[in-house]
Amino acid sequence: MTAATAPSPTSTAPPPHQVWxxxxxxxxxxxxxxxxxxxxxxxxxxxxxxxxxPRSADAKGSRAAAELLKARGxxxxxxxxxxxxxxxxxxxxxxxxxGPNLLTPxxxxxxxxxxxxxxxxxxxxAPGPAAASRLSPGVRTEPHRPVSPxxxxxxxxxxxxxxxxxxxxxxxxxxxxxxxxxYPSDGTPSLLILKxxxxxxxxxxxxxxxxxxxxxxxxxxxxxALQLLGSRPHLVWYLPSLADPSATSDDGSPDNNNDxxxxxxxxxxxxxxxxxxxxxxSGWLWGTLQLTLAAVLAAIWRGxxxxxxxxxxxxxxxxxxxxxxxxxxxxxxxxxxERAAESLRAAARTRIARLxxxxxxxxHTPHVLLPAVSARTTTAGDDLSTLLFGPAPADDAALVLLxxxxxxxxxxxxxx
Numbered sequence: 579m580t581a582a583t584a585p586s587p588t589s590t591a592p593p594p595h596q597v598w599x600x601x602x603x604x605x606x607x608x609x610x611x612x613x614x615x616x617x618x619x620x621x622x623x624x625x626x627x628x629x630x631x632p633r634s635a636d637a638k639g640s641r642a643a644a645e646l647l648k649a650r651g652x653x654x655x656x657x658x659x660x661x662x663x664x665x666x667x668x669x670x671x672x673x674x675x676x677g678p679n680l681l682t683p684x685x686x687x688x689x690x691x692x693x694x695x696x697x698x699x700x701x702x703x704a705p706g707p708a709a710a711s712r713l714s715p716g717v718r719t720e721p722h723r724p725v726s727p728x729x730x731x732x733x734x735x736x737x738x739x740x741x742x743x744x745x746x747x748x749x750x751x752x753x754x755x756x757x758x759x760x761y762p763s764d765g766t767p768s769l770l771i772l773k774x775x776x777x778x779x780x781x782x783x784x785x786x787x788x789x790x791x792x793x794x795x796x797x798x799x800x801x802x803a804l805q806l807l808g809s810r811p812h813l814v815w816y817l818p819s820l821a822d823p824s825a826t827s828d829d830g831s832p833d834n835n836n837d838x839x840x841x842x843x844x845x846x847x848x849x850x851x852x853x854x855x856x857x858x859x860s861g862w863l864w865g866t867l868q869l870t871l872a873a874v875l876a877a878i879w880r881g882x883x884x885x886x887x888x889x890x891x892x893x894x895x896x897x898x899x900x901x902x903x904x905x906x907x908x909x910x911x912x913x914x915x916e917r918a919a920e921s922l923r924a925a926a927r928t929r930i931a932r933l934x935x936x937x938x939x940x941x942h943t944p945h946v947l948l949p950a951v952s953a954r955t956t957t958a959g960d961d962l963s964t965l966l967f968g969p970a971p972a973d974d975a976a977l978v979l980l981x982x983x984x985x986x987x988x989x990x991x992x993x994x
Contacts, residue, residue: 604880611872615865630676630703630786632656632815637792643803644815646794652808656815660685660824663816669697669778671812676786678705678713680818682825686712697778699809703786704748714772714780720749723763725787727797732760734771736805740798745769747785781806915977916970926984927966933991954994955987962987 627634632644632654644654657663660681667673673693681689690713693700702709707719725746730737737743737760749766751759759767761784768784783806788799807813909918924942931941934950941947944967951966952959965987971977 604876607876608873611869615869628817630789631817635791638790640789640791640815642791642794643789643800643807646800646804647808647813650804650808652811652813654813654815656817658817658819659822660689660818663814664689664692666812666814667692667696667698668812670810671696671814672699672701672807672810673814673816674701674703674807675713675816675818676703677818678702678709680820681709683708683712685818685822685824688824689713690715693778693780694774696774699779699781699806701781701783701806703783703789705782706748710750710782714752714782716754717750717752717770717772717782720751720766722746722748722784723768725785726763728761728763728768730760731762732758732767734758734760734769736802736809737761737769739805740802743798743802744787744793744796745785747787749784750782910974915974919970919977919980922981922984923966926988930966930988930991933988951987951991954991956990957987
């Protein structure tokens with residue numbers, strides 16, 4: 579009888595073939611999701627472009643500005659290498675550099691040599707301290723400020739015609755008295771125009787926001803963008819790339835250490851150091867996010883029980899005595915005397931606690947259960963503690979003797 583009331587032993591791990599049968603459905607579903615996500619991301623990655631890309635219709639893209647320039651007769655050419663950009667420099671060309679901070683120091687010096695001798699226009703988007711010092715020597719940068727509508731506050735015709743525009747970001751100062759400073763933020767300009775000795779000029783724009791699709795129709799952004807980029811018949815839209823072969827110079831790394839900027843909305847601008855995630859196409863990021871969400875939902879579906887338990891009728895009824903004998907045989911085969919003894923003691927403590935007026939929560943707490951049982955039995959305190967909370971029996975005979983003493987103790991408490 580005592581063995582029949584003992585708690586069930588710890589279940590053994592299922593065999594590998596059972597684990598595979600249970601998990602194969604989920605694994606197949608996850609495999610299908612992975613294949614679908616990778617395929618979807620690969621297909622879309624060829625049509626998605628990055629920030630300030632004239633081919634991108636995203637909120638941070640610049641397709642709207644490029645289309646307006648084309649409508650005015652300006653040819654727009656995309657360049658992704660320094661060789662393409664420097665070859666295109668000329669008197670009838672505006673060179674827009676969207677990420678000057680991505681260029682290595684050697685690339686920056688080479689670009690400056692090509693543009694400083696040109697009578698064309700060079701527009702630099704948010705160059706940081708190191709990039710500004712190489713691409714426009716003498717110019718100093720000031721900490722960025724949030725992008726907001728600002729008046730031009732200068733005599734530059736394009737700025738006066740455009741009026742208020744979304745400006746801010748990095749601010750610039752130049753010792754050259756011929757430089758034109760516009761759109762001051764906290765007293766320091768965020769648009770600086772430097773005249774070249776060859777009648778060309780360099781424009782430093784503190785923030786790219788006015789070129790974004792989402793802001794082009796606000797304030798005087800479109801007017802200012804078209805006048806800055808459309809002053810020459812040809813526009814070369816240079817998108818620096820880390821895959822550019824010319825980047826493998828002596829130092830071999832982009833000059834990003836001190837060129838970290840922020841746009842007015844707390845996001846990265848083209849003048850900011852690019853992390854690993856910035857280099858991954860947006861399609862892959864969205865695919866990974868979808869796969870992660872699907873995996874979480876699948877885990878919730880498989881791990882959470884929805885609704886009440888369903889009672890299943892057993893095909894065969896097994897007598898309690900047979901179940902107890904089978905469990906006892908398993909204990910004996912495994913030589914698990916310690917486990918068997920603990921099961922006997924735990925079951926006995928639970929039953930005796932009810933008889934002694936001790937709650938089920940405190941039935942296995944020695945300093946609560948032992949005094950209550952001592953008051954109802956003649957067994958000494960030390961013997962009682964050894965019987966209910968003692969060590970495992972040394973052999974099978976001691977285990978049988980333990981079961982008999984526990985039965986005797988329970989009878990004594992019940993009849994006291």
